[in-house]
Amino acid sequence: MLLRQRQVATLVAISLATGVPIILLAHTAAAPYTQLASSTLACVAAVLCSLAARRAIGLARGGWGLIAAGLASWGLGNFYWSYNELIAHAEVLFPSWADLGYLLFPVLAAAGLFLISGWTTVGSRLTVLLDGLIAGCALFAIAWAVTLRSVWEAGADSAFAFVVSLAYPVSDIVLVTMAVLIAARTRRGGRGVGLLLIIGLAGLATSDTMFALDTSAGTYYTGQPTDAGFFLCFAAFGAAGWAAARQPMVFDETGVMNRLQIMLPYVPFGLAAAVAVGQVPAGVTSDAAVAVPMLAGLVLILLRQLSTLLHNSALTRRLRHQAYHDPLTGLGNRALFNERLDQALSSGRPAAIVYLDLDDFKMINDSLGHDAGDIVLRTVGDRLAACSTAEDTVARLGGDEFAVLTGQVDGLEAQAERLLYALREPFEVGSRMVRVSASVGIAVAAGPEGTRPEDLRKNVDLAMYAAKGQGKNTYAMFELSMRQGFDREMMWRAELGQALADRSLHLAYQPIVGLADHRVVGVEALARWDHPGLGPVAPEVFIPVAERAALIGELGMFMLRRACAEFAAWPGARDAYLSVNVSPLQMLDPEFTAMVIATLAEAGLRPQQLVLEVTENALADESEVIGTLAQLRATGVRIAIDDFGTGYASLRYLHLFPADIVKIDRTYVQDIARDPAAVRIVGTLWQLFGAIGLTAVAEGIEDPAQAAMLLELGCPFGQGFLYGYPAPLGSLTSLVVDPVSV
Known part of the structure; x- marks a missing residue:
């Protein structure tokens, strides 16, 4: 069931609305108690994401489970903070055990988002890694200009406290990057979950950034308006878990990058460059914290271009293979067979077609089912390939029709006998032993003067029907009288x-x-x-x-x-x-x-x-x-x-x-x-x-x-x-x- 746009809009509105009470309660005596509400909301979101984990399959199950664990960790950490502040009336040191719970959330959530994303191939993992690093470098440069420089200059009571302060906005950069990458890959009609994740992480990033700035300046207090981002985050994550439980996220697996995926890493990098250039008129010079990420981003963009070229080359080879091969048997398909036939006849080389049509294959499908029929077709394909040489082209033309294009025009009757003998060998399909037979037509190109491909295909088709007329489970060589009979039939x-x-x-x-x-x-x-x-x-x-x-x-x-x-x-x-x-x-x-x-x-x-x-x-x-x-x-x-x-x-x-x-x-x-x-x-x-x-x-x-x-x-x-x-x-x-x- 698709998540409709109206449902997505409703979930987004509910998520945004959860931040309104904290803004209204700021600067009031009830402000500190909002921490209990955010802790509870985080735990509720953990339960909803656990429900999504139960409904998911494969790696996505573990991904939603990690996100649920991260949300629970944040909620427990915030409960610890609230206990010390509201019940024990003890000063909460920074950093404390609460920060461990807070920072476990971005670590677990990032790992969970990676598992949900469905990046399974080496090429897709490399692409997303480069995209993430490029976007991460750009966002770090922006964050340095907006937030991190102030935190750095303010310092902290200890090196450990300083690292923890920086960990909040940096981890949020990673999370936002992951969410955007996921949203770019989701299919139309299933992007509501990705949108909710992005909104939630944007709220988290905003609140974490303000928390880092206020902490470094010593002005942070519980329940300030910027804490509304935490409420938005957990409400959006809970809504995403609920939506994913109803409709799992579906990603594009074609290997073809859409426009959003292509432009994704360049947008934040261009924004970072604009921010760096925009600071020059204000007298702020770019330091190493900006220059190094920007330079690293340029190198990563070059690597991404190289990776894209290699990926496109591999994709082209895979698509060509798919275009010329039968997905069920792995043999060539009609397109490959016709192309090879055209090449053989245009070169003047000897060529012959051995054309097989399985006898009474419909009976196998009707009595044993189409899955059994697929097993039969794969087995027939394997046996035909085993009876042919590497120079032959073995193809499944469609349905229960197979053909072998060979340059060995001598001994074709013996080859047909071998094929028929190989096919008659019984094999197991489920709990049944199955025997198959075929009617085989054989036609040879008419000498060095050349034969048109369509004529040779018509000849071998007539020969196959002649074999059918002889009682099936046999072969027939094309004779001119068959063509005459066909022409006479068409005339009548x-x-x-x-x-x-x-x-x-x-x-x-x-x-x-x-x-x-x-x-x-x-x-x-x-x-x-x-x-x-x-x-x-x-x-x-x-x-x-x-x-x-x-x-x-x-x-x-x-x-x-x-x-x-x-x-x-x-x-x-x-x-x-x-x-x-x-x-x-x-x-x-x-x-x-x-x-x-x-x-x-x-x-x-x-x-x-x-x-x-x-x-x-x-x-x-x-x-x-x-x-x-x-x-x-x-x-x-x-x-x-x-x-x-x-x-x-x-x-x-x-x-x-x-x-x-x-x-x-x-x-x-x-x-x-x-x-x-x-x-x-x-x-x-x-x-x-x-x-x-x-x-x-x-x-x-x-x-x-x-x-x-x-x-x-x-x-x-x-x-x-x-x-x-x-x-x-x-x-x-x-x-x-x-x-x-x-």
Whole structure:
């Protein structure tokens, strides 16, 4: 949860308000007792910072713990001072045990701020050290001109007392520097904690400075107005601890310095230079206490510039590595692979690509989870690297795709075999043993005349898909016929898309008849495509193209709408039904049922007049389509299982699948008049279909002997060339057809 600006402003206002009572109570009899309030406030702030420590993680936990210890130390020291002054009425010596408690706070707080900051790398630690030293030198020079010179000139009763007097403003310089460095690194939206720390330390520095001046002059008294800075400090630290417990500070880890970080050390140094120059007109000459820190600051600035150059160089190398390597496997990525491929082909050196796509990797992610999938990908990457030479470029192109760019164009088949063998070795993922396989494509650059990178990538992609088509877990070398097949596929896709746009496809209809009386009981609509340049294109060619090109939805709905419209205008529509083929891919569309009903309504047909034919292969994964088919049957549309006996479905699907008609494939019909085994199979099927309430239709009837045998076995309906070839619906002028002589 982000700390909103209004919340930060409220916390700042509360912190500032805590100093108001001490200002109002100054010069009153109650002024000394304000020490008890500041001690209590310091202890409360310690508790809140302890809460931040409990919620923090890593080094930040120890950092907030040190700050809490420093606040408690200050509070205990101040309680000791208050006891002597208010209860024992004893003179509090300077320095005393109270000063030990006071001075432990800046030491512990500085260490805590360093741990909170998150500077973990050597480069970041060096940068912050130099920034801190530069700012510290500048602030010391300013403090000398404003405060420390007066303390130095006033002296003290002892050397130890003098050192303690100086320790207050010097330690505050360190604290303020640390707080500013932290605030510069915090991300936008999380800078409220840093702001509160800076405000608190500014109040502490102000009060400590005035305490040092008044102590050296012998004018300090408890509860003077300048003690308000202590209240401000502890209230702000308590608010920072409370805020950090709700929202931990988040720092920039990109390594890229923002504008504030770049300018940070130069601002106080420039201010110190301005103060030193500004004292010249007043007759104050700069002494060694100013000159030495300023000279040291200049040297440190030069070192910082050198450190920045080295840091930027290392950052550039790291960013380049990240830009060219896969973060999961450590292999090269697509950018590196393409760059190396361009270099190899432009130089004319021999080059080949071995391209791997893991088989069924989605199943691993779905069953074992993505963490397990990451382990698999890292293992595959390690094995590919182990099977390759140092001169090869091994890359993960994305997902479960890997590639090896090699200059060894001989023995590529053996290399592919080694890769496949290495991948098949089982390995442990959690508590499971996992085996993986891959489909591998291989393509070689076409000689010294050169091959374009995009062509070589396309070739190896085609080879990989050829390996997939061979059953996976194998490899295939690119052949020119693959490119020709790809080009032909692209041509068919473009032509079919244009044909759909032009509405140049049409339908032919084949009658479905009763075998006993030859009466037409239905017509099957069949898509036909007469290409203007290539002539008739077989459905076996363009329908698979439509499915691969994601055009089957458009093609299927075009067929359905045109078939319904033409069937509604056919005189025999009242006594027959319309049968239309649909692809399983169409039924994956959640809007398919609604589109079918809308099409029937538009044509003026009843749902009972439509039969949708689904190939038997769609039954192999009934979960994907069974819901849609059930919805369609609920509306009155009937479902037919087409080409039964050629796919992957078992007999149990006949009972589970929402179907009304089973169309037995032509292969069972062709030999029925000659093969007794075929007769027994078909006869058994008819009995089975009748027992479970399915209507049987025999496909591919071509001669009267087949028709007679089917009728004898109990098959009621059939279709085939014996009763008519696919033709325009208007040519079916009679509801009774005569067998065609074939």
